[in-house]
Amino acid sequence: MMWLRFVYMIVVMALATLILLPVQLVGLYFDLPFRRRLPRLWHRIACHALGIKVQVHGDLERAKPLLLVVNHVSWKDIMVLGSVVDVVFIAKTEVRDWPIFGILARLQKTIFVTREQKRSTGTQVNDIADRLAKGEIVVLFPEGTTSDGNRLLPIKSSLFGAASSAADQVPGQLVYVQPVAIAYTGIQGMAMGRYHRSVAAWPGSLELLPSLFGLMKAGAIDVDVSFGDAIPFHRGDNRKALSADSTASIRTMLNFSLRGGWRKSR
Template identity: 60%
Template sequence: MRATILLILLALLTFALVPVQLLALKFDWKLRRRLPRLWHRFALYTLGIRVLRHGALESRSPLMIAANHASWKDILILGSIADVAFIAKQEVAAWPVFGVLARLQKTIFVVREEKRRSGDQVNEIAARMADGEIVVLFPEGTTSDGNRILGLKSTLFGAAAAALPGEGDGVVLVQPVAIAYTRVQGLPLGRYHRPVAGWPGDVGLLPHLKGVISAGAMDVDVTFGHAVEFRKGDNRKVLAANVERQLRDMLSAHLRGRHQP
């Protein structure tokens, strides 16, 4: 009953915020960056997801967050922490519900297979970061089961290279952020609840959402790693390897209960 009431309230909040967000997008008000964070926080409260933060978001800019990706819930979690813009594959724009929400947050959609469009997409990423927006990249390129880090695709870090200024000794900061689903109703999240934490994609949205709500309160540990400075001439494979190592260490520490606060 509580979950039903909260979902209704979330729907009402969504309908109330959409017209405001559409105006903010049309006139490019700064409010367009802030409203999604409010919505994400209430959505997490509705689902009973508590976010525990370890470390701090890098204060310098331009900043790109490179995070592991297990579920659509990762969007809510990162969106609740800061005013961010996500990079997503073009197919997401056509998804029911998620596609609409992504467009309302002015997600940057990329078509990886069409090189003729990559220039425009790269330019948009660079312009958004130059304007002070924090861009979120999921460099695994797909979702995992939440237990491990898949190999990172170094080509996706081309967005960081694109954000470098054309002249001078500019730098882009890439900060690894590990998302670990660790507890359900205060107990360690075991193998039984892993399908609730992750969303591999072969399960329908509604059954998965029902499972998340039925599971009850869930704790998520979000750990901020050390930002990596990326400069003109730096190797993207080296950047990807550094980020991957940090993500693996941070995720493993939480899943095995070895993290030191």
């Protein structure tokens, strides 16, 4: 059964990519508006092919510029969040050269950053701010790495400087920062406990293919995506306070989902 699911996933995603790729290339070349929306369709197809069922709670903030700050559990987070919102991601530079994922990241105009080089931090933050000022929704994974899915790791506040830079560049000098929590909560229709959450998580020591095969073997999984209240960030506001408020909101939503809060309310 695992191999049947794997073959089905490969066929579906290959067909979707072959059909959508030329259209996206045209959109990128001419910078057409649909190049922001088309990746969402691909991510929805990918979630279906992988057996990922996404439940959305709360609403995306409509005001712009908008920065989403999200906890990070797995490579699957990209497809999960990308299936519900038209976004652009921030990723480490190494991702650019990854097989398949690197190509997909470039097709979605991912913002690549080099976290180890402090001299380039200012330029990278300005690049993020420029995309925000142009009305794109930017996703920041402020933990800096993936967790085990059971908790929120310490958040790094440095890239929150993008909100400060964007506030200097946009009319009204105001940016909205919206906390978002991704929680993997179910497997084969049953509640996913701490033990089984390793199926969804992608710790740094695990290679991509074993993680993918583990997902194929486990079967369908459920994931909750919770949108918190957006935090208005004005020019001159304290980014460390913004980081602390975002952390508290993400942790509250994540714990609620992991404890079965949304399942109990259905």
